[in-house]
Amino acid sequence: MSVPPVPVLTLNDGRTIPQLGLGVFKIDPSETTQVVLDAFELGYRHIDTARIYNNEEGVGQAVASSGIPREDLFITTKLWNDDQGTDTAFAAFEKSLERLGLDYVDLYLVHWPCPAKNLYVESWQALEKIRASGRARSIGVSNFLVPHLERLLKETHIVPVVDQIESHPAHQQPATEAFATAHSIAVESWGPLGQGKYPLLELPQVTSAAAAHDRSPAQVVLRWHIQRGHIVLPKSSQRARLAENISVFDFELSENEMAAITAVESVGRVGSNPNEMN
Numbered sequence: 001m002s003v004p005p006v007p008v009l010t011l012n013d014g015r016t017i018p019q020l021g022l023g024v025f026k027i028d029p030s031e032t033t034q035v036v037l038d039a040f041e042l043g044y045r046h047i048d049t050a051r052i053y054n055n056e057e058g059v060g061q062a063v064a065s066s067g068i069p070r071e072d073l074f075i076t077t078k079l080w081n082d083d084q085g086t087d088t089a090f091a092a093f094e095k096s097l098e099r100l101g102l103d104y105v106d107l108y109l110v111h112w113p114c115p116a117k118n119l120y121v122e123s124w125q126a127l128e129k130i131r132a133s134g135r136a137r138s139i140g141v142s143n144f145l146v147p148h149l150e151r152l153l154k155e156t157h158i159v160p161v162v163d164q165i166e167s168h169p170a171h172q173q174p175a176t177e178a179f180a181t182a183h184s185i186a187v188e189s190w191g192p193l194g195q196g197k198y199p200l201l202e203l204p205q206v207t208s209a210a211a212a213h214d215r216s217p218a219q220v221v222l223r224w225h226i227q228r229g230h231i232v233l234p235k236s237s238q239r240a241r242l243a244e245n246i247s248v249f250d251f252e253l254s255e256n257e258m259a260a261i262t263a264v265e266s267v268g269r270v271g272s273n274p275n276e277m278n
Protein backbone atom coordinates (compact mmCIF):
# COMPACT_ATOMS: atom_id res chain seq x y z
CA MET A 1 0.00 0.00 0.00
CA SER A 2 1.42 3.39 -0.84
CA VAL A 3 0.71 6.36 1.40
CA PRO A 4 1.61 10.03 0.91
CA PRO A 5 5.09 10.80 2.30
CA VAL A 6 5.41 12.19 5.81
CA PRO A 7 6.12 15.95 5.64
CA VAL A 8 9.20 17.34 7.36
CA LEU A 9 9.39 20.29 9.75
CA THR A 10 12.45 22.53 10.12
CA LEU A 11 13.85 22.70 13.64
CA ASN A 12 15.36 25.84 15.24
CA ASP A 13 18.87 24.60 14.36
CA GLY A 14 17.99 24.38 10.65
CA ARG A 15 17.78 20.58 10.53
CA THR A 16 14.63 18.78 9.42
CA ILE A 17 12.51 16.12 11.14
CA PRO A 18 9.71 13.93 9.76
CA GLN A 19 6.51 15.14 11.42
CA LEU A 20 5.39 11.60 12.30
CA GLY A 21 7.54 8.84 13.74
CA LEU A 22 7.18 5.45 15.39
CA GLY A 23 7.54 5.45 19.19
CA VAL A 24 8.91 2.15 20.46
CA PHE A 25 8.16 2.44 24.20
CA LYS A 26 7.03 -0.97 25.50
CA ILE A 27 7.84 -2.75 22.25
CA ASP A 28 9.43 -6.00 23.39
CA PRO A 29 13.19 -6.02 22.67
CA SER A 30 12.81 -9.36 20.88
CA GLU A 31 10.20 -7.91 18.50
CA THR A 32 11.69 -4.47 17.96
CA THR A 33 13.79 -5.20 14.87
CA GLN A 34 10.84 -6.70 13.01
CA VAL A 35 8.41 -3.95 14.04
CA VAL A 36 10.86 -1.24 12.94
CA LEU A 37 11.51 -3.05 9.65
CA ASP A 38 7.74 -3.26 9.07
CA ALA A 39 7.50 0.46 9.83
CA PHE A 40 10.30 1.27 7.36
CA GLU A 41 8.55 -0.80 4.70
CA LEU A 42 5.35 1.19 5.31
CA GLY A 43 7.17 4.53 4.88
CA TYR A 44 8.22 5.48 8.43
CA ARG A 45 11.67 7.09 8.53
CA HIS A 46 11.63 8.47 12.10
CA ILE A 47 12.05 6.24 15.17
CA ASP A 48 11.83 7.39 18.79
CA THR A 49 13.57 5.14 21.32
CA ALA A 50 15.27 5.67 24.69
CA ARG A 51 17.89 3.96 26.80
CA ILE A 52 15.15 2.99 29.31
CA TYR A 53 13.04 1.24 26.63
CA ASN A 54 15.72 -1.43 26.49
CA ASN A 55 15.33 -1.81 22.73
CA GLU A 56 18.00 0.44 21.21
CA GLU A 57 19.79 -2.68 19.89
CA GLY A 58 16.66 -3.77 18.04
CA VAL A 59 16.28 -0.35 16.45
CA GLY A 60 19.96 -0.39 15.42
CA GLN A 61 19.65 -3.86 13.90
CA ALA A 62 16.68 -2.71 11.83
CA VAL A 63 18.60 0.35 10.64
CA ALA A 64 21.59 -1.82 9.68
CA SER A 65 19.58 -4.45 7.80
CA SER A 66 17.05 -2.11 6.16
CA GLY A 67 19.28 -1.02 3.30
CA ILE A 68 17.92 2.51 3.72
CA PRO A 69 20.66 5.18 3.52
CA ARG A 70 21.42 6.42 7.02
CA GLU A 71 20.86 10.03 6.00
CA ASP A 72 17.26 9.18 5.07
CA LEU A 73 16.49 8.06 8.63
CA PHE A 74 15.84 10.11 11.75
CA ILE A 75 16.74 8.31 14.99
CA THR A 76 16.10 9.73 18.46
CA THR A 77 17.24 8.35 21.80
CA LYS A 78 17.25 9.79 25.32
CA LEU A 79 19.42 10.26 28.39
CA TRP A 80 17.86 8.33 31.27
CA ASN A 81 17.33 9.92 34.69
CA ASP A 82 19.97 7.83 36.52
CA ASP A 83 22.60 9.03 34.04
CA GLN A 84 22.05 12.76 34.56
CA GLY A 85 25.20 14.75 35.29
CA THR A 86 28.24 15.63 33.20
CA ASP A 87 30.54 12.60 32.93
CA THR A 88 27.62 10.21 33.40
CA ALA A 89 25.79 11.81 30.45
CA PHE A 90 28.84 11.45 28.18
CA ALA A 91 29.21 7.79 29.17
CA ALA A 92 25.48 7.08 28.74
CA PHE A 93 25.50 8.66 25.28
CA GLU A 94 28.46 6.48 24.20
CA LYS A 95 26.62 3.37 25.39
CA SER A 96 23.44 4.34 23.54
CA LEU A 97 25.40 4.87 20.31
CA GLU A 98 27.10 1.50 20.84
CA ARG A 99 23.78 -0.30 21.39
CA LEU A 100 22.31 1.40 18.34
CA GLY A 101 25.42 0.56 16.31
CA LEU A 102 25.40 4.11 14.93
CA ASP A 103 28.04 6.83 14.48
CA TYR A 104 25.50 9.52 15.31
CA VAL A 105 21.89 10.04 16.35
CA ASP A 106 19.69 12.67 14.80
CA LEU A 107 18.28 13.79 18.13
CA TYR A 108 19.34 13.22 21.73
CA LEU A 109 16.95 14.24 24.52
CA VAL A 110 17.15 14.73 28.27
CA HIS A 111 14.29 12.34 29.12
CA TRP A 112 12.90 14.06 32.27
CA PRO A 113 13.96 17.19 34.14
CA CYS A 114 14.07 15.35 37.52
CA PRO A 115 13.94 18.62 39.47
CA ALA A 116 14.78 16.99 42.83
CA LYS A 117 18.09 15.79 41.36
CA ASN A 118 18.82 19.32 40.16
CA LEU A 119 21.16 18.03 37.46
CA TYR A 120 19.31 18.97 34.29
CA VAL A 121 21.39 22.07 33.62
CA GLU A 122 24.66 20.11 33.87
CA SER A 123 23.13 17.35 31.75
CA TRP A 124 22.10 19.88 29.12
CA GLN A 125 25.62 21.35 29.07
CA ALA A 126 26.92 17.83 28.40
CA LEU A 127 24.44 17.52 25.51
CA GLU A 128 25.71 20.85 24.15
CA LYS A 129 29.19 19.32 23.97
CA ILE A 130 27.85 16.13 22.41
CA ARG A 131 26.17 18.21 19.72
CA ALA A 132 29.40 20.10 19.10
CA SER A 133 31.10 16.72 18.50
CA GLY A 134 28.59 16.08 15.69
CA ARG A 135 27.45 12.77 17.12
CA ALA A 136 24.03 14.12 18.07
CA ARG A 137 22.97 16.29 15.17
CA SER A 138 20.28 18.00 17.26
CA ILE A 139 19.55 18.11 20.99
CA GLY A 140 16.32 18.58 22.87
CA VAL A 141 14.43 17.86 26.05
CA SER A 142 11.43 15.87 27.15
CA ASN A 143 8.85 16.46 29.86
CA PHE A 144 10.26 19.92 30.59
CA LEU A 145 7.69 22.35 32.02
CA VAL A 146 7.96 26.13 31.72
CA PRO A 147 10.23 26.68 34.78
CA HIS A 148 12.65 24.01 33.52
CA LEU A 149 12.76 25.53 30.04
CA GLU A 150 13.19 29.02 31.47
CA ARG A 151 16.20 27.90 33.47
CA LEU A 152 17.87 26.29 30.45
CA LEU A 153 17.33 29.40 28.36
CA LYS A 154 18.83 31.56 31.10
CA GLU A 155 21.80 29.40 32.09
CA THR A 156 22.89 27.63 28.90
CA HIS A 157 23.64 28.45 25.27
CA ILE A 158 21.64 26.18 22.98
CA VAL A 159 17.85 26.37 22.79
CA PRO A 160 16.39 22.81 22.69
CA VAL A 161 15.01 21.96 19.26
CA VAL A 162 12.05 20.07 20.76
CA ASP A 163 10.23 19.45 24.00
CA GLN A 164 8.71 15.96 23.86
CA ILE A 165 5.72 16.11 26.21
CA GLU A 166 2.62 14.12 27.00
CA SER A 167 0.09 15.68 24.66
CA HIS A 168 -3.31 14.49 23.53
CA PRO A 169 -6.81 16.01 23.48
CA ALA A 170 -7.37 15.22 27.18
CA HIS A 171 -4.03 16.69 28.33
CA GLN A 172 -2.93 19.54 26.09
CA GLN A 173 -0.45 21.42 28.31
CA PRO A 174 -1.27 24.88 26.88
CA ALA A 175 1.27 26.78 29.03
CA THR A 176 4.18 24.55 28.00
CA GLU A 177 3.09 24.59 24.37
CA ALA A 178 2.78 28.41 24.32
CA PHE A 179 6.20 28.87 25.91
CA ALA A 180 7.82 26.36 23.55
CA THR A 181 6.25 27.95 20.50
CA ALA A 182 7.32 31.44 21.59
CA HIS A 183 10.92 30.19 21.73
CA SER A 184 10.84 28.17 18.48
CA ILE A 185 10.94 24.87 20.37
CA ALA A 186 8.89 22.29 18.46
CA VAL A 187 6.42 20.20 20.44
CA GLU A 188 6.62 16.43 20.10
CA SER A 189 3.49 14.66 21.35
CA TRP A 190 4.09 11.51 23.33
CA GLY A 191 1.12 9.36 24.26
CA PRO A 192 -0.68 10.97 21.32
CA LEU A 193 -3.48 8.41 21.58
CA GLY A 194 -3.64 8.77 25.37
CA GLN A 195 -1.78 5.44 25.66
CA GLY A 196 -5.15 3.72 25.29
CA LYS A 197 -5.80 4.65 28.96
CA TYR A 198 -8.38 7.34 28.24
CA PRO A 199 -11.25 6.59 25.84
CA LEU A 200 -10.20 9.23 23.30
CA LEU A 201 -11.17 7.05 20.40
CA GLU A 202 -14.77 6.81 21.62
CA LEU A 203 -15.38 10.53 22.08
CA PRO A 204 -18.30 11.72 19.90
CA GLN A 205 -16.17 14.64 18.59
CA VAL A 206 -13.68 12.05 17.32
CA THR A 207 -16.07 9.39 16.06
CA SER A 208 -18.20 11.91 14.14
CA ALA A 209 -15.12 13.34 12.36
CA ALA A 210 -13.97 9.78 11.66
CA ALA A 211 -17.33 8.96 10.05
CA ALA A 212 -17.31 12.20 8.04
CA HIS A 213 -13.85 11.48 6.57
CA ASP A 214 -14.23 7.71 6.36
CA ARG A 215 -11.21 7.31 8.65
CA SER A 216 -10.58 5.55 11.95
CA PRO A 217 -10.83 7.45 15.26
CA ALA A 218 -7.06 6.96 15.77
CA GLN A 219 -6.38 8.62 12.40
CA VAL A 220 -8.55 11.58 13.40
CA VAL A 221 -6.67 12.08 16.68
CA LEU A 222 -3.30 11.81 14.92
CA ARG A 223 -4.45 14.24 12.23
CA TRP A 224 -5.51 16.69 14.99
CA HIS A 225 -1.91 16.64 16.31
CA ILE A 226 -0.49 17.15 12.81
CA GLN A 227 -2.74 20.14 12.11
CA ARG A 228 -1.63 21.68 15.42
CA GLY A 229 1.91 21.57 14.03
CA HIS A 230 3.16 18.94 16.48
CA ILE A 231 5.54 16.12 15.75
CA VAL A 232 3.65 12.96 16.62
CA LEU A 233 5.00 9.59 17.79
CA PRO A 234 2.24 6.94 17.90
CA LYS A 235 3.26 3.48 19.07
CA SER A 236 2.02 0.17 17.75
CA SER A 237 3.63 -3.18 17.07
CA GLN A 238 0.81 -4.34 14.81
CA ARG A 239 1.48 -3.94 11.10
CA ALA A 240 -2.11 -2.98 10.28
CA ARG A 241 -2.06 -0.22 12.90
CA LEU A 242 1.37 0.99 11.78
CA ALA A 243 -0.13 1.39 8.30
CA GLU A 244 -3.23 3.11 9.68
CA ASN A 245 -1.25 5.53 11.84
CA ILE A 246 0.95 6.80 9.00
CA SER A 247 -2.02 7.29 6.63
CA VAL A 248 -2.97 10.71 7.92
CA PHE A 249 -1.60 13.00 5.23
CA ASP A 250 -4.37 12.78 2.64
CA PHE A 251 -7.31 14.27 4.50
CA GLU A 252 -7.89 17.41 6.50
CA LEU A 253 -10.04 18.17 9.54
CA SER A 254 -12.20 21.29 9.26
CA GLU A 255 -11.75 24.21 11.64
CA ASN A 256 -14.92 23.13 13.47
CA GLU A 257 -13.73 19.54 13.81
CA MET A 258 -10.36 20.75 15.13
CA ALA A 259 -12.04 23.11 17.60
CA ALA A 260 -14.44 20.42 18.85
CA ILE A 261 -11.54 18.06 19.61
CA THR A 262 -9.50 20.85 21.20
CA ALA A 263 -12.49 21.54 23.46
CA VAL A 264 -12.42 17.99 24.88
CA GLU A 265 -12.50 18.06 28.65
CA SER A 266 -9.06 17.90 30.17
CA VAL A 267 -8.89 14.94 32.53
CA GLY A 268 -5.20 15.28 33.27
CA ARG A 269 -2.15 13.30 32.38
CA VAL A 270 -2.08 9.57 31.81
CA GLY A 271 1.70 9.42 32.44
CA SER A 272 4.01 10.63 35.20
CA ASN A 273 4.14 14.18 36.57
CA PRO A 274 7.43 15.82 35.45
CA ASN A 275 7.72 17.58 38.81
CA GLU A 276 7.56 14.29 40.67
CA MET A 277 9.60 11.97 38.44
CA ASN A 278 13.19 11.70 39.68
Ligand code: NAD
Pocket residue numbers: 022023024025026048049111142143164165189190191192193194195196201218219233234235236241244245271
Ligand atom coordinates in the same frame (compact mmCIF):
# COMPACT_ATOMS: atom_id res chain seq x y z
P1 NAD B 1 0.26 6.06 22.45
O1 NAD B 1 -0.67 7.16 22.76
O2 NAD B 1 1.01 6.06 21.17
O3 NAD B 1 -0.58 4.76 22.65
C1 NAD B 1 -0.14 3.52 22.24
C2 NAD B 1 -1.31 2.56 22.35
O4 NAD B 1 -2.38 3.04 21.55
C3 NAD B 1 -0.96 1.19 21.76
O5 NAD B 1 -0.38 0.36 22.70
C4 NAD B 1 -2.31 0.71 21.30
O6 NAD B 1 -2.97 0.14 22.40
C5 NAD B 1 -3.01 1.97 20.91
N1 NAD B 1 -3.03 2.18 19.44
C6 NAD B 1 -1.99 2.46 18.61
N2 NAD B 1 -2.41 2.62 17.35
C7 NAD B 1 -3.76 2.43 17.37
C8 NAD B 1 -4.76 2.46 16.38
N3 NAD B 1 -4.49 2.73 15.11
N4 NAD B 1 -6.04 2.20 16.77
C9 NAD B 1 -6.35 1.94 18.06
N5 NAD B 1 -5.44 1.93 19.05
C10 NAD B 1 -4.15 2.15 18.71
O7 NAD B 1 1.27 5.96 23.71
P2 NAD B 1 2.81 5.75 23.96
O8 NAD B 1 3.36 4.53 23.37
O9 NAD B 1 3.02 5.92 25.40
O10 NAD B 1 3.46 7.02 23.26
C11 NAD B 1 4.02 6.97 21.97
C12 NAD B 1 5.51 7.13 22.01
O11 NAD B 1 5.88 8.34 22.69
C13 NAD B 1 6.24 6.04 22.79
O12 NAD B 1 6.32 4.83 22.10
C14 NAD B 1 7.56 6.71 23.06
O13 NAD B 1 8.38 6.69 21.91
C15 NAD B 1 7.12 8.13 23.36
N6 NAD B 1 6.94 8.33 24.82
C16 NAD B 1 7.79 9.20 25.42
C17 NAD B 1 7.69 9.43 26.77
C18 NAD B 1 8.62 10.40 27.40
O14 NAD B 1 8.66 10.47 28.63
N7 NAD B 1 9.37 11.13 26.63
C19 NAD B 1 6.72 8.77 27.54
C20 NAD B 1 5.85 7.89 26.90
C21 NAD B 1 5.96 7.70 25.53
